[in-house]
Amino acid sequence: DAGVIQSPRHEVTEMGQEVTLRCKPISGHDYLFWYRQTMMRGLELLIYFNNNVPIDDSGMPEDRFSAKMPNASFSTLKIQPSEPRDSAVYFCASSQGHPGNEQFFGPGTRLTVL
């Protein structure tokens, strides 16, 4: 299995622009998670899906952030408009059967907002 796939690996954009991060979970996994990692705040859960349905979005920082999962093999995290404080590494992870089970992480997208 190819593991969790994220694209792009690096994104540099200017403040105010729309940013879309993409994730393909491991085939057969029914849970998908979006995390953000920064030096100051560590690893934060933003949102997670079960069978393509958002279950908990309490970690989404504000309305500028949105996430979708149109099918079992694809999810997006969108930031519109982006701000410098959104600069971070964004990870996607997936798991099977239970949200508390081990999660498999993608390589991350390093976002820099100028």
Added chain:
Amino acid sequence: AQSVTQLGSHVSVSEGALVLLRCNYSSSVPPYLFWYVQYPNQGLQLLLKYTTGATLVKGINGFEAEFKKSETSFHLTKPSAHMSDAAEYFCAVSAFMDSSYKLIFGSGTRLLVRP
């Protein structure tokens, strides 16, 4: 509320020395516990996990951890450090919070290995 505490944001050991990374958790129910490793510019990778059964859990790369319920601890050890072990290590507990299950991660411990 469930939480995970990792003592020491940085741990430095000599190559060949014992590695001990500490993790304490709070949980009102028997937990699932995990250790993940993150190498530079990579995602988190599962080292080992405890769900039920034997309290001494062996993982990849010679690491192991022991679940001690009385101490609410899940410390990670390796008898002899290797240069390639230099990375950041995260302890996590599976917890029911805010009406849903999630993994709660500790703040991480960066392991430095001196030649």
